[in-house]
Amino acid sequence: MENSERALDEAAQLLVESRHVVALVGAGLSAESGVPTFRGPGGLWTKLGEPSMNGYQEFLGDPVRWWRDQQDQQADPDRTEFREAIERAEPNPGHYALAALERMGILKMTITQNVDDLHARAGQEMLAEIHGNRTKLRCISCESRWPRDHFEGQDYPIYCPECRGLVKSDTVMFGEPIPRGMLDLCFSQTEMCDCMIVCGTSATVYPAASFPQTVRERGGAFIEANPNPTPLSPIANVVLRGQNGQVLPALVERVKVLKG
Numbered sequence: 389m390e391n392s393e394r395a396l397d398e399a400a401q402l403l404v405e406s407r408h409v410v411a412l413v414g415a416g417l418s419a420e421s422g423v424p425t426f427r428g429p430g431g432l433w434t435k436l437g438e439p440s441m442n443g444y445q446e447f448l449g450d451p452v453r454w455w456r457d458q459q460d461q462q463a464d465p466d467r468t469e470f471r472e473a474i475e476r477a478e479p480n481p482g483h484y485a486l487a488a489l490e491r492m493g494i495l496k497m498t499i500t501q502n503v504d505d506l507h508a509r510a511g512q513e514m515l516a517e518i519h520g521n522r523t524k525l526r527c528i529s530c531e532s533r534w535p536r537d538h539f540e541g542q543d544y545p546i547y548c549p550e551c552r553g554l555v556k557s558d559t560v561m562f563g564e565p566i567p568r569g570m571l572d573l574c575f576s577q578t579e580m581c582d583c584m585i586v587c588g589t590s591a592t593v594y595p596a597a598s599f600p601q602t603v604r605e606r607g608g609a610f611i612e613a614n615p616n617p618t619p620l621s622p623i624a625n626v627v628l629r630g631q632n633g634q635v636l637p638a639l640v641e642r643v644k645v646l647k648g
């Protein structure tokens with residue numbers, strides 16, 4: 389279904405009628421901030437190929453070497469281009485729209501697969517960063533998190549000052565379990581959710597892709613905001629076709645009208 393005034397009205401109505409709205413977000417939300425998506429035309433992995441599926445095992449096997457490889461990758465012009473794009477990126481109107489919904493008390497939690505920190509920079513506070521945050525480091529044992537430069541100048545590997553566990557970038561690698569505390573937060577939010585707005589994700593990576601299905605199975609609603617169809621489109625209650633940077637602000641305007 390093409391995006392229409394009616395679809396926007398229906399989505400706004402669902403948002404104001406719901407008790408516990410949760411957003412599930414993917415790379416498409418940041419596309420208009422200049423951060424490439426992973427899949428599809430122009431996607432990072434479409435261009436460079438998928439990263440090693442054993443990334444986490446490689447890190448555990450030789451963390452010092454893994455950190456050195458990270459440095460080498462930064463010299464790779466293609467990856468440098470991506471890193472620079474993400475470092476230059478600013479929140480776009482789609483991020484600010486989610487922040488507005490949070491301030492209005494409508495959006496209770498955002499489960500984001502994005503690691504770019506743009507939600508927080510747009511003013512969102514209720515965040516479950518299921519794939520981590522590239523501006524942070526994390527202990528793989530106790531799951532403490534610190535800003536990226538917290539241990540600057542220390543030799544690798546870095547050990548947690550609290551529990552002596554290994555410290556790595558907070559970004560979840562292939563083969564790495566999602567931190568338990570984060571996973572529990574995502575599952576409990578999904579259980580509570582009676583309306584999920586799914587923004588800019590191809591809905592192909594689990595467990596995130598299962599959350600909208602769970603909401604539907606439990607009798608809740610879900611709204612898909614994505615310019616392209618996804619495997620979840622057929623079970624969406626409302627589909628908003630178009631770029632998040634246009635569709636989400638339009639949705640906020642309608643919600644404001646309904647809230648009076």
Ligand code: OAD
Pocket residue numbers: 413414415416417419420425426427428431501502519560561562587588589590591592593613614615616618630631632633
């Ligand atoms: P994908 O790259 O798989 O999908 C991006 C989605 O964004 C697609 O469905 C596009 O149609 C949509 N899109 C493109 N431009 C858009 C726009 N302006 N507005 C809204 N949507 C737009 O990205 P994800 O679904 O986030 O995990 O990928 C999920 C995970 O795959 C990532 O978090 C990453 C990867 O494995 C890790 O790195 C752990």
